[in-house]
Amino acid sequence: MRIVIVGEDAARAAEFDQVLGDFGLDWVIEWLPEVTAVDGDMPAFDVFVCGLTPGPIGGPELLARVAALYPQAVRILLLDQNPDEASVDIAQGLESAHRVLGRPLDPVELVTAVESVVDLRELLDNEVLKRTLGRISSLPPPPRLYLQLTRLLRDPEASNAAIAQALSQDPAIAAKVLRLCNSAYFSGGREISDMRSAVIRLGHQALLRLVLTVEAFGGSGFGTGKLREQVQDRALRASNLARRLLPGPSAELAATASLLAEVGRLLPGVATAEAGDTAAAEGEEAPDFAEAGAYLLGLWGLPMPIVEAVAYQQRPGQMRSGGFWVTGAVHVATALVAGQEPDEAYLRAVGMLDKLPQWRELVEPSLLDDQAA
CATH class of the missing domain: 1.10.3210.10 (Hypothetical protein af1432)
Known part of the structure; x- marks a missing residue:
């Protein structure tokens, strides 16, 4: 599984890799300082994580584009405890996100969030x-x-x-x-x-x-x-x-x-x-x-x-x-x-x-x- 995290502190990469290893997960995390475009030419990914303002493109717009082009990807929105952004931005982000997690991102919470979305998909992928x-x-x-x-x-x-x-x-x-x-x-x-x-x-x-x-x-x-x-x-x-x-x-x-x-x-x-x-x-x-x-x-x-x-x-x-x-x-x-x-x-x-x-x-x-x- 490949995870893309945009606009967050890449210095924490070793901490996340340690947690993935503790869980026995062979997931790969790519830390990007920003994303200037989301198109069909991006390398395939399974999880996309960003905050409300990860770069030139706002988080809600990024998540909406990911939803349109990569509908199977798990989309996670990160929010500060007391965000300064307008509530309309938060509401738009919520519409396109599978999960909302707090900042700074906790690696255990990330694993749990991704696996719970996968569980839901399996629950609804029911032949009966x-x-x-x-x-x-x-x-x-x-x-x-x-x-x-x-x-x-x-x-x-x-x-x-x-x-x-x-x-x-x-x-x-x-x-x-x-x-x-x-x-x-x-x-x-x-x-x-x-x-x-x-x-x-x-x-x-x-x-x-x-x-x-x-x-x-x-x-x-x-x-x-x-x-x-x-x-x-x-x-x-x-x-x-x-x-x-x-x-x-x-x-x-x-x-x-x-x-x-x-x-x-x-x-x-x-x-x-x-x-x-x-x-x-x-x-x-x-x-x-x-x-x-x-x-x-x-x-x-x-x-x-x-x-x-x-x-x-x-x-x-x-x-x-x-x-x-x-x-x-x-x-x-x-x-x-x-x-x-x-x-x-x-x-x-x-x-x-x-x-x-x-x-x-x-x-x-x-x-x-x-x-x-």
């Missing part, structure tokens, strides 16, 4: 899962407007008017966004009747999640109406909760991942697999809804931290990488919203168990219960 999803005549399409808005919001000069105009290009989605905007999940006062007001009231990130909600749960034939309502209700509440469990830009990743955590339940042959139909009827163990959902999100091209959090939402302790971060927040949020107990052994291991009572108080009640009453 592929066959089950392959039986579906038409998988839900990628969230087109959400991805378009994500690209638009990467431009720091993007105006609220431009965002509202992009939203208004699809009247059906715009109408559903306005309806949700005025629902109890998001309502903050007077009724909103136009997209620009919705953009101003909600803010960009909440608006993105709203659009994603409409696109992810609005497809015809994508789960029954009642099941969609139940999953969407839990998704919105879990998203609101997860966002409060992590600080900074990571909060938005956790909110988005929680919003999509149960999307696999809506896939034909996966949502009802527990009842023993589809793959199970053929003598195969039916794929887990979390893995099926993560596989779908990978096909949609969503950021790897979101895909990983969805895949490991019910078993965060099985991840190689330690710490709480996005997967931990999704695990807690989805469990509490579903009325289940989070994994206390995992929370104790990552030093977050004492926060559980406080988190329980943040869970919002289901609106479906109010409607039924």
Whole structure:
């Protein structure tokens, strides 16, 4: 395995080589002071590591280029404990990175991060899962407007008017966004009747999640109406909760991942697999809804931290990488919203168990219960 580290202290090369030797790994690390271009002519590499400002090209842009030209490479973003860069740069870097590690880079953390991404790929490279999803005549399409808005919001000069105009290009989605905007999940006062007001009231990130909600749960034939309502209700509440469990830009990743955590339940042959139909009827163990959902999100091209959090939402302790971060927040949020107990052994291991009572108080009640009453 070949690792490229850009813009970091090459004087530490011997320290990293020693750790690789201790683990019995024959990985090769190349330390580059900077990278002026990323193109298809670069020598092949398996892992790419950089900070936010590794040289003439910013880290987020470097990682995005690596993602486009070397999609199989593990991409790692390094952040200082208190970065001076604008949060928009961090958010853009998070979108293209598989992992975020602190600076100065720790060699053991690097090994763990790389191996955990490899584990995730092996988890989703499941033949039963592929066959089950392959039986579906038409998988839900990628969230087109959400991805378009994500690209638009990467431009720091993007105006609220431009965002509202992009939203208004699809009247059906715009109408559903306005309806949700005025629902109890998001309502903050007077009724909103136009997209620009919705953009101003909600803010960009909440608006993105709203659009994603409409696109992810609005497809015809994508789960029954009642099941969609139940999953969407839990998704919105879990998203609101997860966002409060992590600080900074990571909060938005956790909110988005929680919003999509149960999307696999809506896939034909996966949502009802527990009842023993589809793959199970053929003598195969039916794929887990979390893995099926993560596989779908990978096909949609969503950021790897979101895909990983969805895949490991019910078993965060099985991840190689330690710490709480996005997967931990999704695990807690989805469990509490579903009325289940989070994994206390995992929370104790990552030093977050004492926060559980406080988190329980943040869970919002289901609106479906109010409607039924």
